[in-house]
Amino acid sequence: MSIFCIISLMVLFQLVIPFITNYDHEHLNVISTIEYITRTFTHQRQRTLTFSANAENKTALSIFGDMVDRVLKRIDFAKVQIDQNNCEMIGLREFNILLVDSFKAFEHIDPANKTKSYDFNEYYLIFLKAENSKQELLKILDYCWKHYIINVIVIVEQSSEVLNFYTYFPFSKLKCRNTEPVLINQFKNGVPTNVYGTNHIFPNKLENLQGCLLIAALWNVPPYLRIVPNRTGLDQFVGIEGNMLKAIAKTLNFSLGYITPPNDEERGIIFPNGTTSGATKLIEERKADLSFGCFRYSMARAKVMSAASPYYQTWVVSVVLKSPFKYTPIEILVFPFTSSTWISLLAFFGVIISFRLLAIYYHKVLGPLLVKITVSQLVSNFLGGPMANLPKGNFIRCMLMLWVIFAFIIRSAYQSLLFTLLQHSLYKKPPKTLKELVDLDYTFVLNKSTFYFVKDMLEIEQAQYIFPESPLTFIEHNSGKFAAIMPQDFVRYFVMTYSKRETFHILSDKVVALYNTMYFSKHSYLIDRFRGILKYVGSSGLINVWYSQNMHTSYFDAVKYDKEALKLNNLKGAFDVYLVLLLVAFVVFLVELLSKRVMWLKKLFK
Incomplete structure (x- = not known):
């Protein structure tokens, strides 16, 4: 009996040991490859590693569990998360390793649903162990493109020693939005062969869009963007952001079509019930790939769209007419001296007139002294006129000399101060802050999009406001206390376009900062590429160059006089x-x- 058991065990070992050896040899290559990629890619970028496994076949699922366990034993350099069903993960899914045996198993994991709110492009390494791997591979890549997963590698076993790496290139010379699998690399015994000429695990697929079409939600919003109807291609887009668009399109080599939001909704609104309108709705529904045009960055918009880095900052300002603050002719005449000075001068002339009247009544006593000098002569001399009849007495001449010197000093001071006023500004100092406007009972004039932006401000809530089509035109043609609230660049463009120099005054107190950005569909494949370009645009000063090409800020600059004082x-x-x-x-x-x-x-x- 014991001999029979021994013989049975020997036969069993002969059958099982080759299977175990073959299993170890077959999957050791996969385990080594995953370790290599994880070590070279994840470790360099300090990304979180997430494992997910699913299979229709229970044997395959058991094998995947064992493979994950073996890989984890080799990884001691990264933060690792295990994706399990019905368990919510706290960390970001930056680098994902998926082990599946079919598209259904992959679809059951549904990685896109777990990252649909991301504002960056995560990475996927998918090991596909399937009998009909080609069909399953096509379905997986179609799923990835549909859900904007662009950084994906699918590993398929060619043999126990060779692993093929497949991905897709959506923008090629032959076809746009292409999801055909492309073999980009092979690993043999856990080491890349690089037989296909690439050293990148995840190749850059957006370096050149090969002239493919992107759709943008655009509208006329000068000076940032104007759409010229009689032009074609990129030439129809002009303005500050129009020039920026041309530069980006030239860099990435794409063509651009555009959709105009219906009903003049422009940027659109995010309503309390979660619905949207305008360009925001077009982006959210993925009818447009991107949108821009003085599109302000906000937390509410960032929840439904992916925003690039802000590349330009302007201000929302308060604007009033200058004409109500212009000096009247009487105010200009009395401007050089203060009220006390004018009262002193009038009192002084009153004394002189009184003294002259006394001279007339007491002619015998004072007449010989002042009979030849009349009040009109003194006033004429005070204003710079000549003295017709000079007195003969030394005392009177001495007093007259003092009078001439006094008149010269007063007259020179008056003329110099009046000249300064006429040369530099004929306007009084207007209010400086929103609070002053509210205290002066000003009515705020603004459009509805600006109102939704600034409505939470205390000063606005305490004031009255109206919503005309053009705030600046309204306050210019309507008398009363009105103040327009709008972005500073819109004010400058209006003044420049309609030659309204010296018509409006921008208050020095800024209402709020306005950060312009570009919006994309949530989790868009374009976000990382455009974000890098727009960071360069903002830091390099290119946006200032395009601004100077479309705007002339001199309309609000103080008038400069090149006339220097004579030496x-x-x-x-x-x-x-x-x-x-x-x-x-x-x-x-x-x-x-x-x-x-x-x-x-x-x-x-x-």
Whole structure:
């Protein structure tokens, strides 16, 4: 009996040991390959590693579980998560390893549903162990493109030693949005052979879009974007962001079509019930790939769309008319002196007039002193006129000299201050803050999109507001206390387009910052590529160049006068001419003196 048992065990070992050896040899290659890719890719980028496994065949599922266990024993350099059914994962699924035996098993995992809210492109390494691997591979790649999973590698066993790496390139010279599997690499015994000329585990598929078409949700929003109807291609897009679009399209080599949001909804609104409108709805429904045009970054929009990095900042400002703050003619005349100065001058002239009246009534006492100097002569002299009748008394002449000096000082101060006002500004200081506008009972004029943006501000809630089609046109043509609230660039463009220099005043107190960005469908395959380009655009200063090509900010700059104060060196010619004239006058004076003694000179002057 014991001999029979021993013989039976020997036969069993002969049957089982080759199976175990073959199993280890067959899957050791897969395990080594996964370890290699994980070590070289995940470790360099410090990404979280997520394992998922599913199979229709129970034997395959058992094998996958054993493979995951063996791989985990080799990985000690990354944060690892195990995706299990009915268990919610806290960490991000940045780098995902999936082990499946069919498309149904892959679809049951449904990775797209777990990352649909992501604003970046995660990575997938899928090991497919299936009998009809080609058909299953096609279905998996179609699923990936449908759900914007672009960084994907599917591993298929060619033999126990060779693993084939497949992916798809959606933009090729022959076809756009193509999901045909492409063999890009082979691993032999866990080491890449690089027989297909690539050293990248996940090749860049958006380096060149091969002229394929992208759809954008666009509308006219000058100066950022204007759509010229009689042009074609990228030439029909002009403006600050229109120029940016051309540069990006040239870099990535894509063509662009556009959809205009219906009913003039433009950017659209996110309603409390979660529904959307305008460009936001087109993006959310994936009818458009991207949208931009003074599109402000906000947390509410970022929940339904993926936003690129903000590449331009402007401000929402308050604008008032300058005309209500313009000095009247009377105010201009009295501007140089303060009220106390004017009162002092009037009191001084009152004393002079009173003294003159006393001189008339007491002619015998004061008359001889002032009889030849009238009040009108004093006023004329004060304003710079000549003195017709000079008094003979030394005391009166001394007092008159003091009067002339006093009048010269007052007159010079008045003229210089008045000249400064006329040269620089004829307007009073307008309000500086929103709070001052509210205190002055101003009504705010703005469009509805700006209102939804700033409605939570305390100053706006305390004031009245109206929504005309053009806020600046409204406050210009309607009398009353109105203040427009709108982005600063729109104000500058309006002033530049309609030549409204010196018409509006922008308050120095800014309402709120406005960060322009570009929006994509949630989890869009374009987001990472465009985000990198737009970061470069924002940091390189290119957006400022395009801004200067479309906008002239000088309309709000203070008027500059190049006339510098004259220096003595500038007056040298006048001094020279004056000296020559003095010399000529002196010579003439000498000749007149000589003419009294020289007869022929006397006859000459006669």
